[in-house]
Amino acid sequence: MAYDPDAKLSDVLAGGYDINNRLQALLSRPLDSRGQEAAMAFSQELSRVFLVSLSMLNGNSVAPEVRTGNSSGVSTPAKDKRARSDNGEVVTPTKKSREEGLIIRKEITPSPHTDGYQWRKYGQKKIQNCNFSRYYFKCNRHRRCEAKKKVQQQDGGGPPMFDVTYVNEHTCDELRASDDAAASRMASPWTTSRHHAGAVDTARGGDGGGLSGLLPHIIAGSGGGGSAEENEAMVSCLATVISGSVPPSSSGWPPAPEASASDPAAFVLPGPAARSASVDGSVAADDGAAAAATMMMADDTGFSWDPWWSMCPGEEAARHQLVIMNPNHHRDDMHMDDAGGFADTVWPEHTCGAWRRA
DNA sequence: GTCATTTGACCCAG
DNA sequence: CTGGGTCAAATGAC
Numbered sequence: 001m002a003y004d005p006d007a008k009l010s011d012v013l014a015g016g017y018d019i020n021n022r023l024q025a026l027l028s029r030p031l032d033s034r035g036q037e038a039a040m041a042f043s044q045e046l047s048r049v050f051l052v053s054l055s056m057l058n059g060n061s062v063a064p065e066v067r068t069g070n071s072s073g074v075s076t077p078a079k080d081k082r083a084r085s086d087n088g089e090v091v092t093p094t095k096k097s098r099e100e101g102l103i104i105r106k107e108i109t110p111s112p113h114t115d116g117y118q119w120r121k122y123g124q125k126k127i128q129n130c131n132f133s134r135y136y137f138k139c140n141r142h143r144r145c146e147a148k149k150k151v152q153q154q155d156g157g158g159p160p161m162f163d164v165t166y167v168n169e170h171t172c173d174e175l176r177a178s179d180d181a182a183a184s185r186m187a188s189p190w191t192t193s194r195h196h197a198g199a200v201d202t203a204r205g206g207d208g209g210g211l212s213g214l215l216p217h218i219i220a221g222s223g224g225g226g227s228a229e230e231n232e233a234m235v236s237c238l239a240t241v242i243s244g245s246v247p248p249s250s251s252g253w254p255p256a257p258e259a260s261a262s263d264p265a266a267f268v269l270p271g272p273a274a275r276s277a278s279v280d281g282s283v284a285a286d287d288g289a290a291a292a293a294t295m296m297m298a299d300d301t302g303f304s305w306d307p308w309w310s311m312c313p314g315e316e317a318a319r320h321q322l323v324i325m326n327p328n329h330h331r332d333d334m335h336m337d338d339a340g341g342f343a344d345t346v347w348p349e350h351t352c353g354a355w356r357r358a
Numbered sequence: 359g360t361c362a363t364t365t366g367a368c369c370c371a372g
Numbered sequence: 373c374t375g376g377g378t379c380a381a382a383t384g385a386c
Contacts, residue, residue: 121363123378136377140362150377 009053016049047110105166112151112162117141117170119149131155142179145172 023042026035119137127134132153139147147170152163 122380124364125376125378128375134376 012052019045107164108161109164110161112164139172142172142175144175145170
C-alpha cells in the first residue's frame, strides 16, 4: 500500500479505518492459514497507517520507513545499498561505517524483534543523551553471517519506538545453502543431520516460510515477517486492540510463557522457552523496589509489565512478556539507563539449534 | 558440558 | 579525552 506524500491525515486514517473493517470481517469467522496470513497483512497495513499518521502529526510529510516488501525485514539490500535515515532518507555512510561495514538501512519500528532473522546480542551500551541503552546484535542464523543490527529505543513519551540500524548484508542464506549442499554430500538422504534439522526449524522464523510469496497477492507492498506463531499472535493482539476485549487464550499458541519487553533485547528470538529468568518470581524477588524506576503496570501475576505491551493484553497474557527494572544494579559505563535501572529480561530460546556462537 | 547472555575492558575515530 | 563499538571472560540456565 503506497501512501501519497500529499495525502491528508484524514485520508490516511480513513484508509486505516477501511483496513480495520476488512480485518474485522476477516476475524469474524474462523481463520485457516490463508486467513491468518491475510489478517497479518491487514495488521501490518494498520501498523503502517499508524506510523504514517504519527509522522504526519509530527509534521513530516514523508512517511517513516517500516518493514515492507520481503519478509526478511531487510528491504532488498542488493538493489539499494544506500542507507536511509530514520525517515527513509538516504544516509551517507560515515567513514567508520564504510570501513566497518555497510549500513543497509535504518528504520523506526515499534517491534525491533520482528524482522525475520535471528539475532544474538553481543553488546549493550549506555549512549550519551539517551535515556535508553543501545543494544548490539549479530545475525545468529549462521556463525559467519556478518549482518548486524543496533537497536536504540527512542526517548520521549508514547508507545516505545526503536531506531534499528542494519549493518552488512545477510549472507546466512548463502552460507547455509552451501553448508547444506556440503552436508548432503556427506550424508545419505535418509539421515537428518542436526544442522539440517535446525535449518528446517528456523526456516519458519527465518523468512516466514511461504508467506512472503503469498502476501503480495493479498496486499501489494505488504510483507510478512516472523514466524507463523508470531503472525498469529499479532493477529490476536490486533483483534484485541480493535475490539477492546481480550481474545480467548485457547488459540493454542504460544504454548508456554516466554519473553518480551520494551527492552529490545527481549524481542529478538521468539521461541518456546524462557531463558535467563522465569515467571516464578525469582528475578522480581531480588529487588522489591524494582518497579520504582520506571512506569510499570501490575497485573494479577504479581509482576510488573511493560506498558507498551499492556496495549496487547491477549498476547501479553499468552506470552508472559517480562521486564524488570532493577535500580540496584549500577554500572558506571554501560547498561544503566537514566531511570536508574536496567532491564533483567526473559529471553526466549533460540530455535535454530544448528548454529552456535561465532 | 554446552551455549547464550552479561558486562568489564579495550580499541579507535573524532 | 570522550564516546561508540566490539571483544571475550564470567556467569547462569538448561
